[in-house]
Amino acid sequence: MTEAAQETDVIIVGAGPVGLFAVFELGLLGLKTHLVDILDRVGGQCAELYPEKPIYDIPGIPICTGQELTDKLMEQIAPFSPQFHLSEMAEELTKLDNGNWRLKTDMGTVLEAPVLVIAAGGGSFVPKKPHLPGIEAYEDSSVFYAVRQMEKFRDRDVLIAGGGDSALDWFIALQPIAKSIALVHHRDGFRAAPHSVEAMREIVASGKGQLHIAQMKGLEGDAPNLSGVLVESKETGPAVIACDMLVPFYGLTMKLGPVAEFGINLEQNLIPVETEKFETSVPSIFAIGDINTYPGKLKLILSGFHEAALMSQEAFRLARPGERLRFQYTTSSSELQKKLGVR
Amino acid sequence: MKILVTDGHGVEHEVEATDGWTIMEMIRDAGLPIKAECGGSCVCATCHVLVDAAWTDKLSAKNEEEVDMLDLALEVFDNSRLSCQIEFDPSMDGLKVTLAPDAIM
Structure with a gap:
C-alpha cells in the first residue's frame, strides 16, 4: 500500500517526554512536527512503565507522576499542533534526491521532512516472549502476544499465560467465545485488579475455565499448529494442557528495532552523538534522550530536555536554509507569545 | 566487600x-x-537474578511489590529475586547470584 507522503519540518521517532518537549523547542522556532510511536499512547516509559510512580527531579516541579508529566507536556505543546502516529513503528528510512528523509511506518504511513530526530528512549516496546524452544514458528498462527480480533479465538482451545490485568481481562473476555479456556500462572496469586481476580475465580469455580499453577516448559504440535503446552507444577509435576492458541502476557521489553537499520553508527544499542547539536553519524539525523550516548551522558529526563533545545537550533538551520535564527525568550518575545497563543 | 555474579555464559x-x-x-x-x-x-x-541456595534464607524477604512484579519474569523459581530490590549490607559480603536469561541484554 502506498500512501501519499505527509510533509513536515521534523519527524520525531518516539513520543516520550523528550520527544514531546522537542515539539515545544522546535515549535518556538516555527517548525512543524510529526511523531511516530509504537505505543498506543504518548508518554513513552513515563506512561507505560511508571504512570503512577512519582518523579522528583524535574526542575521546578517538586513531584509529579509519569502520567502527570506526560499530561503537562501535552498541554505545553498543544499550541504547536503536533501530528501523532501512534501504534505505528518507524520501519523504513530512505534519503530522497531533494535531501529530505522519507520515513515509512509498519502501518503504511509515509512522512517526509528535512530533519529526523530519534527520541526512542530504550527502543521500541515489544512484548516479552517466553523462552520456549521453537516458539517463533508458532507466532501469528497459534501464539499471539496481544488480542487484536476476538473472533480469531472463537471455538478455539485457548491458553492464556500470566497473572496481570491483560492476562485476566482476556481470560474473562474470551471465555464466552472460546471452545475452552485455561490460564497458566506460576503462583496462586495475581497482580491483576481484585475484581478481575474474583471474576476469574468464579469462572474457574463454575467449571467454565481452568486455572493451572505451573510454569510453561515447552510447546507441542506441528508448527505452526499448536496442539498443547507442556507445563510443570511444583505439586503435581509435568502435564500437557491441550490448546491450539497460546496468548502469553509477560509485559513489555525494549528493543532497538528497525532504527538499527537506519545506517546510523551505534554503540551497544545506543546512538553516539556530538554535544553541540546532538547530531548522529548521519547528517540531519539527530538523537536525543536515553537513546543517545556521549562522554558524560546521564540518562535523565532533564538531560533530554536540554538536548532537545540544542538540537532544535540546528534543525532550524537545516529546515529553513537562508533564514536567520533569532534567539528569543518566551518571557519577553511577543512573537513567541503569539505562537504559544498567550498574546 | 564483594558479590559474585554469574553471567549468561556461566x-x-x-x-x-x-x-x-x-x-x-x-x-x-x-x-x-x-x-x-x-x-x-x-x-x-x-x-x-537467581540467588545461590546458600544465600536465599539470609536475604530479607520479598515485599508484595517485588512478588507482584516477578510475575513479569519469564520463568520464576523459589530463588528468583529482582536485584533492584535487594539493598546490600555487610552481612551479604560474598553473596552469589546468577543473571536470569530475561535480565541479560
Whole structure:
C-alpha cells in the first residue's frame, strides 16, 4: 500500500517526554512536527512503565507522576499542533534526491521532512516472549502476544499465560467465545485488579475455565499448529494442557528495532552523538534522550530536555536554509507569545 | 566487600560491593550486561537474578511489590529475586547470584 507522503519540518521517532518537549523547542522556532510511536499512547516509559510512580527531579516541579508529566507536556505543546502516529513503528528510512528523509511506518504511513530526530528512549516496546524452544514458528498462527480480533479465538482451545490485568481481562473476555479456556500462572496469586481476580475465580469455580499453577516448559504440535503446552507444577509435576492458541502476557521489553537499520553508527544499542547539536553519524539525523550516548551522558529526563533545545537550533538551520535564527525568550518575545497563543 | 555474579555464559565475575547500594546498581556499575530497563523502580522485572541456595534464607524477604512484579519474569523459581530490590549490607559480603536469561541484554 502506498500512501501519499505527509510533509513536515521534523519527524520525531518516539513520543516520550523528550520527544514531546522537542515539539515545544522546535515549535518556538516555527517548525512543524510529526511523531511516530509504537505505543498506543504518548508518554513513552513515563506512561507505560511508571504512570503512577512519582518523579522528583524535574526542575521546578517538586513531584509529579509519569502520567502527570506526560499530561503537562501535552498541554505545553498543544499550541504547536503536533501530528501523532501512534501504534505505528518507524520501519523504513530512505534519503530522497531533494535531501529530505522519507520515513515509512509498519502501518503504511509515509512522512517526509528535512530533519529526523530519534527520541526512542530504550527502543521500541515489544512484548516479552517466553523462552520456549521453537516458539517463533508458532507466532501469528497459534501464539499471539496481544488480542487484536476476538473472533480469531472463537471455538478455539485457548491458553492464556500470566497473572496481570491483560492476562485476566482476556481470560474473562474470551471465555464466552472460546471452545475452552485455561490460564497458566506460576503462583496462586495475581497482580491483576481484585475484581478481575474474583471474576476469574468464579469462572474457574463454575467449571467454565481452568486455572493451572505451573510454569510453561515447552510447546507441542506441528508448527505452526499448536496442539498443547507442556507445563510443570511444583505439586503435581509435568502435564500437557491441550490448546491450539497460546496468548502469553509477560509485559513489555525494549528493543532497538528497525532504527538499527537506519545506517546510523551505534554503540551497544545506543546512538553516539556530538554535544553541540546532538547530531548522529548521519547528517540531519539527530538523537536525543536515553537513546543517545556521549562522554558524560546521564540518562535523565532533564538531560533530554536540554538536548532537545540544542538540537532544535540546528534543525532550524537545516529546515529553513537562508533564514536567520533569532534567539528569543518566551518571557519577553511577543512573537513567541503569539505562537504559544498567550498574546 | 564483594558479590559474585554469574553471567549468561556461566562466567563468574567478582563485583565490588558498596553498603547501601542495590545489587542491580552494583551489577550495572560493573558493566555486566543487565537490562534493568526501568532503572530500579520495580516496574519491569528485567533485573531478575537467581540467588545461590546458600544465600536465599539470609536475604530479607520479598515485599508484595517485588512478588507482584516477578510475575513479569519469564520463568520464576523459589530463588528468583529482582536485584533492584535487594539493598546490600555487610552481612551479604560474598553473596552469589546468577543473571536470569530475561535480565541479560
